[in-house]
Structures are given as C-alpha cells and as structure tokens.
Amino acid sequence: MNIKSLIIVMVLAVMSITAFAVTPVEALKDLKQRIAPDKRTAVWDVTASQQDGKWVLSGTVGTQAQKNAILAAMLKNGYSRYTDKITVLENGIPADRKWAQVKLSIATLRTEPKHSAEMATQGIMGSPVKVLEKCDDWYRVQMADDYIAYVPESSLAFKTDAQMKAWRKAKRYIVTTYDSRLVTQANGDETVSDLVMGNILEYKAAQGGWLKLATPDGRVGWVAAADVAELSQWSQQGFNAAQIEKTARRMMGSGYLWGGTTTKVTDCSGLTKVAYLSNGIILQRDASQQALTGKIMKKGTDWRQYETGDLLFFGNEKTGRVTHVGLYLRDGKYIHCSGQVKINSLIPTVSDYPYLYSPITASRIKGMVGTKGIVALKNHPWFF
Numbered sequence: 001m002n003i004k005s006l007i008i009v010m011v012l013a014v015m016s017i018t019a020f021a022v023t024p025v026e027a028l029k030d031l032k033q034r035i036a037p038d039k040r041t042a043v044w045d046v047t048a049s050q051q052d053g054k055w056v057l058s059g060t061v062g063t064q065a066q067k068n069a070i071l072a073a074m075l076k077n078g079y080s081r082y083t084d085k086i087t088v089l090e091n092g093i094p095a096d097r098k099w100a101q102v103k104l105s106i107a108t109l110r111t112e113p114k115h116s117a118e119m120a121t122q123g124i125m126g127s128p129v130k131v132l133e134k135c136d137d138w139y140r141v142q143m144a145d146d147y148i149a150y151v152p153e154s155s156l157a158f159k160t161d162a163q164m165k166a167w168r169k170a171k172r173y174i175v176t177t178y179d180s181r182l183v184t185q186a187n188g189d190e191t192v193s194d195l196v197m198g199n200i201l202e203y204k205a206a207q208g209g210w211l212k213l214a215t216p217d218g219r220v221g222w223v224a225a226a227d228v229a230e231l232s233q234w235s236q237q238g239f240n241a242a243q244i245e246k247t248a249r250r251m252m253g254s255g256y257l258w259g260g261t262t263t264k265v266t267d268c269s270g271l272t273k274v275a276y277l278s279n280g281i282i283l284q285r286d287a288s289q290q291a292l293t294g295k296i297m298k299k300g301t302d303w304r305q306y307e308t309g310d311l312l313f314f315g316n317e318k319t320g321r322v323t324h325v326g327l328y329l330r331d332g333k334y335i336h337c338s339g340q341v342k343i344n345s346l347i348p349t350v351s352d353y354p355y356l357y358s359p360i361t362a363s364r365i366k367g368m369v370g371t372k373g374i375v376a377l378k379n380h381p382w383f384f
Contacts, residue, residue, distance in 0.1 A: 024048035024055050024082070027073045035069060036061075040286065041146035043089055043132060046070065055082040062089050062132050062142070089132040089140070097134075099164045100141065100156040101216035102127045105194045106262050107156075109149035113138030119259030120149040121285055122270075125193070126172070126200025126216055128164065128382040129156070144375075144382050145273075147285040157216035168384055171203040173213055173228040176278070178250055178263050180228075182221035186210035192221035197247070197263045198277050200231060235280050235378035239366050241309040247278040248327050251341045261285070268325050271337040272311060275327055276365065282375045283365070287313060287325035293373035294363035301362060303332050303346045309366055312336075312346075312359040320360065328362070 022030075025048045036042035043062030048055055057074075061067050067088050074082060090098065102123040110117040113135035121143070123129065129141040129151070138150045159167070175195045182192040186207050193215060195201075201213035201223070210222045237243075247263075251274070254265055261270035269287040276283050284290050291313045297305070306312070306328045314324040326336030332347040344356040369376050377383055 022077045024057065024074060024077070024079060027077055028057075028070065031069055031073055036066065038289070040289070041142075041148060042066070043140075043148065046086060051083075055079060056085060057082060058085040060087045060089060062148070064088050064091060090130070093131050093134065096160050097158045098131055099159040099161065100129050100131055100139070101125075101159060101167075102129065102151075102155060103157040103215055103217040104155050105196050105199055106264060107151055108259075109141070109143075109147075109151045111149060113140070113150040115152075117150070119257075121147055121259050122261045123151065123155070124196060124198045124262060126174075127198075128159075130382075131158075143285075144380055145282050145285050157218075159216075164382075167202065172200050172231040173203055173211060173223075174231045174234055175199040175201075175223075175227060176229045176234065177227040180223055182213065182215070182219075182223050184221055186222045188222065192219050195223065195227070197274070201228075203230075232378075232384070235376070235384070237280050239281075239309075239369065240279050241307070241366065243279045244275045244309050244327070245329060245335075248272075248275040248335045248341070251337075252335075252343075254337075254341050256337050256339055266337050266341070268337045271335075271341060272325055272327055277377075280377045281365065281369055282377055282380065284373045288322045289373065290325055291322040291361060291363060293371065294365045294368045297362040297364065299361055306362060307364065307366065309364075311363045311365065313361045313363070314357045315360055317360050322360070324357070326357075326359075 028046055028048055032044055036044035046059035046061060048057055067086050102125050105125050107123040108119055109121050109123060111120045123143060127144060129143055131139055131141055133140040137153050139153060140150050142148050175197050178197055180195040182195055184190040184192055201215060204214055204220060205212035209225050211225050212222055214220045248271060256267060257265040258267050260266040261273050263274055266274060269290060273283050284293060290311055308330055310328040312326045312328055312334050313322045315322040326334040328334045332345050333343055333353055335343050343353045345353045348355040365374055368374055
C-alpha cells in the first residue's frame with residue numbers, strides 16, 4: 001500500500017470513529033435531557049436497540065417537533081440507516097380536534113384517564129389546550145403552562161386551527177372578580193354557568209351595566225360588566241405586586257386541595273399561580289418547577305432582602321428538594337396554602353403571625369417575565 005492509499009484509509013477510519021462517536025442510546029439520553037427533561041411537561045418514551053445489527057428506534061413522543069429532533073440527531077451522528085418505530089401522539093388526533101378549550105368554569109385534570117386517579121391540576125373556562133391523545137372518553141392534553149394531564153371529554157369544546165385563530169382575534173372578556181355568574185338575562189337570576197377569576201368568554205353584546213358573553217361551547221348569557229375586563233386591554237398591565245398580594249389575601253381561610261389551581265380552592269403552587277394570573281402572568285404548575293424559574297436567590301438570603309411577590313420555597317434543606325411554596329408579603333410575613341390559605345412569619349420571635357418554616361431558596365418574578373417558565377398572557381401565542 002502506497003502512502004497516498006494509507007492516508008486515505010486512515011482518514012476514513014478517523015471519519016468513521018468520529019461519525020459514530022455517539023451511539024443512538026447516548027444521543028437519545030442527551031436529547032431527552034435537553035428538550036424533554038420533565039415528564040410533567042413532555043411525553044417522551046423512546047428507546048434505541050440493535051436488532052440483527054441494525055438500530056431500531058421505538059416508543060412514543062408527544063409532538064412531531066420532538067421526533068424531528070431525534071431524526072436530526074441520528075443523521076448528525078452518522079446514522080442514516082435505521083428502523084423508525086416512533087409514534088407521535090399529536091399526529092393521531094383528527095384535524096378538528098387538535099385544539100380544545102375548557103368549557104366549564106373549572107375542569108379537573110388527572111394523572112390517568114379515570115375519575116379515580118389523582119388530581120394533577122385544574123383548567124379554567126376559555127383556556128386553550130393542545131390535544132395529544134384520545135383515551136376513550138378522556139383526552140391527554142397540554143396546557144398553556146406546558147403541564148400535561150388527562151381531562152374528560154365532557155369538559156372540553158374542540159376547535160379547529162381556523163376556529164382558534166378566529167377566537168384569538170375576537171373581542172373577549174376575562175373574569176376579574178373572585179367569582180361571578182353567567183345568567184340567562186341581564187339582572188336575571190337563572191344561571192347559565194358559574195364563573196371564577198380567569199375565565200375567558202367571547203363578547204356578543206352590551207346592555208346597560210351588563211355584557212352578553214358566550215362560553216367556548218356556545219352557551220350565551222349575561223354577566224355584570226363590573227365583574228370582567230376586556231382581555232386585550234387587561235393583559236397589557238405591568239407587574240403589579242399589590243394586585244398579586246390582593247388576590248392571594250382574597251383567598252385567606254380557603255382550604256387545601258391537592259391539584260387545585262383556582263380561586264375556589266388551591267394547593268400551595270396553585271395559590272401562587274392564581275395570584276400571578278390575576279396580574280396576567282402564567283407560572284409553572286408545581287412548586288419544584290417554579291423554583292427553577294425567575295431570579296433565584298442564594299440559600300440563606302436574609303428575609304429583609306425579599307420583596308412583595310417573591311416566591312419562597314420550602315423542603316429538604318439537605319437534598320434541596322422543594323415540596324412547598326409561599327408568596328412573600330412584607331416584614332418577614334408570607335402567605336401560603338398549608339392546610340388552608342394563611343399567613344405565617346419567617347421570624348421566630350414575631351407573635352401576630354406564628355413562625356412556621358424557613359425557606360431553602362427563593363425566586364423573584366419581578367423583572368423576569370418572559371424568561372423560561374414565566375410567560376405574560378399577552379405574549380402567549382395560544383391566547384393572542
């Protein structure tokens with residue numbers, strides 16, 4: 001073999017080693033860590049195995065974008081021949097059911113497609129959801145905060161892409177009071193639907209101090225104009241710690257419900273979500289997710305450095321595992337839902353509100369809207 005041939009062989013050998021430096025198993029692991037690390041917000045159950053000397057990709061992802069990322073990684077790492085057995089959930093949904101809106105004032109979403117399963121979260125009227133999978137009379141959906149759970153078909157009004165685009169351009173109103181009612185006629189008392197803060201309805205007409213509005217499934221009724229605000233104007237509000245605090249305080253004394261995220265009843269992270277939504281800000285669903293967002297403050301930060309609206313996280317100091325969240329008020333006090341919505345103090349010597357927990361970390365949302373996990377409703381493409 002001459003020198004030229006030897007060089008060519010060596011180059012090809014190096015290229016081969018480089019091209020296959022990352023196996024499909026390693027590539028999938030890296031991708032999952034980067035684009036689908038949290039099973040609460042992404043469907044990702046994909047494996048790579050070798051059969052008869054050929055790589056086989058099997059399993060399920062939620063979106064076509066996820067599958068495209070996998071196939072691109074295979075090519076990038078030199079694998080052009082393999083068997084693709086990856087199922088994309090959203091591709092199995094008919095075009096007229098790829099989108100839906102919650103049609104009830106409050107809908108319950110669960111960890112499995114059955115009523116006996118643990119409640120994961122709640123959805124409120126008008127909220128868009130992306131449909132991922134049909135499971136008999138249940139649907140697996142992704143919510144605007146990226147959370148994935150199962151909801152009964154009876155809680156949804158299904159929409160096409162065109163209908164969702166029309167809804168985003170329509171004149172809509174959002175409920176801004178703690179709770180209200182949609183009634184059959186102005187000044188009437190016959191109920192079409194109960195309403196809670198954050199419900200979104202479409203405008204139809206006005207009469208005196210009343211507005212005629214429609215639910216996502218087409219039910220029409222009247223609501224007091226004082227109980228709602230025009231959505232596009234309301235959503236332009238800036239960060240308002242006083243509004244966030246006001247909403248949280250309005251829920252004082254209400255009970256704890258695992259998975260609750262509405263003004264009727266909440267869990268700990270549900271309370272912070274409700275309070276921030278009243279200011280037009282969508283937070284992540286769980287306390288452990290919220291703890292990874294915003295301007296994270298160092299462990300041991302003096303409480304005097306906290307500002308109204310900061311999120312305080314509690315849990316295992318040794319492991320750093322977050323299990324609870326509260327909303328800082330002022331003067332060492334915070335409001336949270338633990339058994340019930342109540343106020344406690346970070347200062348052991350204070351007597352008006354008893355000391356309960358010390359946070360293991362904290363996060364500031366002010367000035368961080370628009371960063372990962374903190375979305376202004378006005379900038380969310382599902383709403384506008």
